Amino acid sequence: MLEAVAAPPTRKGPQTAGRIREAALELFSRLGFERVTMGEIAAAAGVSQATLHYHFDDKACLWRAAMLQLSAVIAEEERLLEAMADAPPEVQLRMAMKLFLRISWKHPALGRIVALEGMAGGERLAWLDAHLTGPRNRRLAEIAQAAIDSGALKPFPAPMLVITLQAASAGVINLAPMMRVSFGMDPSAPEARQAHEQLILDAILGGLLTHPTTP
């Protein structure tokens, strides 16, 4: 069988397929596609290695299934952005940024995946762009461009703004192990998370708006 998503709870297959996808997402995002073995995923999901190949044709297929699951969750959480399509650009921008930050913290796997595959290039990145990151990036870029056109935001290239925001938000979360090693500090502690969010907002709203607002 292959990548089924919804199913009657009486059947047991989809349930274990879900456990496998979760384990795969965690491992893939933390270590990258080839650092993870099918055996590790199987162990993490509590099934045999052959079971992985029963539910998913091959390793690449399992990777895509895990990403699709993440994609669905995130798309759902970003739904509310569409509801404010006619708010002033500056308001939309601020809202989008906060949502972006919140999602980065809530789904650390996303940022890790983006860092890993967005750096390596290749067909997995192409797939990600089509199914997960591309639409997000371009929607955010549109909002930034509108803010620039309205004169609220300094005229930097919108893609550069988007990627920088991406890098600065997810990057800090990704580099948690490094922060621990270099500074003995845990960035996922609530107060650190708070400081990080405030830092990004201050930097962008204070430094990049034409009429700075530091709330």
Add this chain to the structure above:
Amino acid sequence: MLEAVAAPPTRKGPQTAGRIREAALELFSRLGFERVTMGEIAAAAGVSQATLHYHFDDKACLWRAAMLQLSAVIAEEERLLEAMADAPPEVQLRMAMKLFLRISWKHPALGRIVALEGMAGGERLAWLDAHLTGPRNRRLAEIAQAAIDSGALKPFPAPMLVITLQAASAGVINLAPMMRVSFGMDPSAPEARQAHEQLILDAILGGLLTHPTTP
């Protein structure tokens, strides 16, 4: 033989060892430790696979040698930071930031390595912290802390400032493939590089200083 650095040019060994280190650095930084095979490195350096094991005991040893080479270059380029240890904190901070950005652009391998290993954790990260990234991070944090103590910089945790700067500068460079796929834009083009640098400086100097200065 093992990790020799300087040598008489008449001997041929160190020269090929250098070529191997360069090829290794490029590949390791682009793909990560385990995505790269010894065969690929050998091919890129134009030698046989067995030659790699003649010059370096094993793969991990080659990885460290490549990192050490990078480390030496960077340490040299950051030497001039020590010369201004008694300048006012704000001046030092601005200088350090610009140097940091310049080095990120000049040695893209550094940022990729940091992203890859800083995210994965493990013994390679520990080694990096001891030999390359740790000293840099802590020196930059000291400068940031001095700027905070002097009242020039808003009182965010210095480690958070450092890691965010790291993530925002290197991150954009790392994500070049993603920018190409998502926006068809090449961030390594001179004008993009310029915009990126200005963006970071504006964000930090405009948004995080207590008395903003936007030059």
Add this chain to the structure above:
DNA sequence: TCTATTTCTGATTAGAAAGTCAGAAATCCT
């Protein structure tokens, strides 16, 4: 209960990659 279908597993296979080694080729020294 009994049969068919779904779900899962142990055993196995094929292939890739790191690392070893004996010896060839190149270079140095006298």
Add this chain to the structure above:
DNA sequence: AGGATTTCTGACTTTCTAATCAGAAATAGA
């Protein structure tokens, strides 16, 4: 030139991993 040393290579071994498959266990439906 000629022996000694450094440098390099092809062929091999070992280990690890993805993928396959026949069949066991569990579940559903009559």
